[in-house]
Amino acid sequence: MEQPDPLRNAPLQGILWQLLDILASLKFTLLIIVALAAGVIVAYTSKTQATWALVVPLAACAVNLAATVMTNPVFRRQTPLLIFHLALIAIVLLVAIGRLTYLKGQLELAEGEVFDGQLTQEESGPWHPRKLSELQFSNEGFTVSYAKGMRRGDTRNQVAWTDTEGRVHREVIGDQDALILAGYRFYTSFNKGYAPAFIWQPNSGGSPMLGTVHLPAYPLHEYKQSLEWTPPGSRMPLWIMLQFDEVILDPERPSEFRLPSQHRIIVREGEVRHELKSGESVRLADGVLVYDGLHSWMGYTVFYDFTLPWLLAAGMLAVLSLALHFWKKFSVRPWDKD
């Protein structure tokens, strides 16, 4: 028989306990589950950001779970059930912390280029500790195989980075394998393409600048290998196009992404058209443009969420404690007896 809880009888705490009882009610739990399901549907179908639809029921869920753990005497007798509910609270809190501190972004690196902390796109939580600029790694080239029908196969990208003691590390990443630096996880993406490298010598003087122009992704934009680009310090935009005749990815047989063996670069300044091969240069209105050669570029996604291992641990703890709870519950009566 259930023993009365002495704390519940304390006069000053009566109202608090009543409130906790309401918050801990199983009917409230059901309501939260329904609200969460509705929130998922709203967030999924909404064309605008609808984070609130998930945050509100999840916050209510945390309150409900905490109130249940505090008030329900069943948890004093059933430890696995207590652990399960505590793990659920931990999961909700960790997801919240994760959303406040996460970072998701994209970047592109040409072969030989070093990552300098700049992302082309990013979204992050308000409390994200910005440590990206402290990281460095370089893209040392990649291969991407294609099956017949131009279906993408394995991506293997060699990257190099230097640790705090100055040791250089090399690693092949791609598909399932990320490069993990200071909690940031760098993944290769399906985005990749060609990157002509130029040396730009401005008329205004100063030292020549070497850089790459990342043409649209290949083979996604196979027939649009052109881009408008303005050299640094120039006011005159240039139109750059890569031209080659050979078939790189043959739909009829297995193939591999590679640089074309012969190609030319078309540079158009206004109505004037120039054709360049590797090592050739052209004098333009604001300087001299030297075509240094063709490289490839790889698109990466970067993800940071320090709660990931804790989330996994809490999830596993929740599921194991629930399994143990059911095990104990079901072992009292055999399955095959009436």
Next chain:
Amino acid sequence: MTLELELQTLWAALVFYVLAGTVAIFGVVLQRKPERTVLGLLLAGLALQTLSIAFRWDRLGHGPYITMYEILLSNIWSLLTVYVIAYWRIPQIRATAAVVMPILFVMMGWLLMTSPNAGHLPATYHTVWLFIHIGFGKIFLGTVLVAVGISGIILLRQSRYGAGRFTRMPNDDRLDELSFRFMAIGLIFDTLMLIAGAIWAQDAWGRYWNWDPLETWAFLTWLFVAFSLHARFTYKTTPRTGALMVLGVFVLAFLTFFGVPFISPSPHKGAV
């Protein structure tokens, strides 16, 4: 191994399954207990289907988890495996074969109308987490199927036709309790499926959750399972209500497993 041999073996398996289901249904209609025959036919069917899957795996170099045909093929196998284990270990629920087999007949008919041609194995599928994720999912659906069989008996008993036909089975309260047990196991494996899927998604696509169609519906299914179990404690539901909730979970899970691929050309759209 050829596609022809693979399909012939599959057809032979389906014949055994259809025989098992037919014998089980007649057993209920004629008030007989052909349990050993049904178990034998199911085991023979499973052995042949295992062989058919092995032929396909050997021929294509990957498991049955890419095309709709393969998803149906492997799920019929896993659902039957889980069901046969329950059938063998819990004799009191054997009459549920008359409910479970017609559901599987629908899947088998669908399988036969689907092209058995090979699909492309994406690079992100070369991971052990794929097997773990899929394996947990199959156990989840299998346990829900057993609960559906039990729930079907509870509901049939309340009809005029079924009232006197399942007298050898335990009473509704006991069946309801057994159904709850299978749903509880289902919740465990559904949760494990989501965790394993999140690990795979993190490795493969750089995010553990992205609300793609399958992730969204899988989470809604998980919520519905949690709701149905919680509602039992909250409202002390009757066996009939419990049975209806189990059917609801199964319908939602079935749509998630086999309906979302109609919305999305790949199991996880845009993520291959």
